[in-house]
Amino acid sequence: GMETLGCEKRPSRLVELQACAAVGQSRLMALYEKFFAAHDLHAAQVLLTHTDLQDHDRHLNARNTIMALLDRGVVPVINQNDAVTFNELTVGDNDKLSALVAALLPANLLVQLTAADGLIRNFGKSNACVIPTVRKIDDAIRRLALGTQSATSIGGMASKVDAAQIAGRAGIPMVIANGVKRGQLTKVLAGEKVGTFFTPSGDKLKGRKRWIAFFHHPQGSIVVDDGAKAALREHGKSLLKMGIVSCEGEFAATDVVRICDRNGTGFAQGITRHARAEIDNGSAGKVVVHRDDLVIL
Template sequence: MRARGGDLRAGRPHPRWVIKLGTGTLSTPEGELDLPQIRRLVEQVSALKGEGWEIVLVSSGAIGSGMGLLGYQRRPAAIEELQACAAVGQPQLMRLYEELFAECGYHVAQLLLTYLDLDSRTLYENARKTMEHLLSRKIFIPVINENDVVSYEEIKFGDNDRLSAHVASMVEADKLIILSNVPGLRERDDGGGRIIPLVEEITEEIEAMAGKTRSERSVGGMVTKIEAARIVGSAGIPMQIADGREKGVLRKIADGERVGTLFLASGQR
């Protein structure tokens, strides 16, 4: 992936965030899209946009949405079933985003990426230019998901954590925020112990605290979030993990409140 070239933050009047919304943050325990919860997140993003923030969303939820429509109670193992879920669920997810953001005066723009797109210099640059143009238009919010309908290996793991890190590096974000169904990195890999509020460096001890997800509708867990922190950290971008269902979570982060776990970038240590 392209290394971050220079620090553009000083020249921006407002911060640029990449916000990753995990499946557990967007869905009910039964796997249906959680409309009241998604509305709350949309309203928070829209409020920041109204203050000048530049926002790129990396949204999971397509497979989980498709699972409900196709009648799956558990995340299927077969690639073709996962891809079918994504094909059915992605339009429903985007239709909901468009309706909710339109109520707040904004429009969404869908970008579906694969890791092949990120590995190609030409495709990478095309995606970057497209997002820069959309962000410059102010009323558009890019919503990115992995193109699960054509992806193969990548669909099995990651839940967009690593994709969001590569997108944050691509657009030279000021911060990557991962909103999940966990409140942050905990001391124990079983989800117990206190939340670690600040990680200055990803050590073997920090990696040992990571645990895999236990959800039937999500993949990745803390392991891939730490991998994402490593990717953006090397590009000079901090990353914050927080509970997407905490009231006003994005406003709290914008106001500098201590929420979840903040991973510092290499240049901030």
């Protein structure tokens, strides 16, 4: 869209970005249809907003639509609906969107193709090398991924590492490989060691818990004491009113909230049965977040 509209660099105004997206979507799909037709395949466009993923009925409908396309041998080309999204409706960049779609299905593997050979250690130096496997995403890994944004795209290696963390928490491994080189995807699917492989950090969550964990912006947070934290993390219990220290932000009953320890570190997410006002004034019932509506992050 930028090239068609004569933009030399990425526009800063939202309306200009949306105009580029509207032009670019049709041109992109024409190219996909042309290339897939050479292999007797069809492509289908699926445009998503954050609301499509957060609303439970629309979430399930999006999943069912994508699965129906796959069942019929059609290749879904999934993108954020950039022509209409703004602020709270945005999913983020396409790296994050791919991880969310992988969790939505759920997929067995997420592959992100880029211009780099993978996550690089000592980037730009004579001893630069690809990190073959990442088993834990920590501060050292994040430092390696910084500083790779271009003037024409959102993201870079840092956003791909963020996506790997989302996928990993959903129990899905991810590979970053060089999409410029021919045959890379074939090698990945054949199980060859290509690029950087991120191991999953947990088991695959069931559908409802995936929806709670990955497809909501928490409306507020609940701070709990050490006893409640242990009960939730180690024993799979529900969050009881007696374990709550304080609340932050405004939230209503049935909103998704982040659950934090006394240091402010979020370790769980769940659907609250009570509004903040009820918790603050003591009128909330015994159970604030039931274990069936709670996910440890």
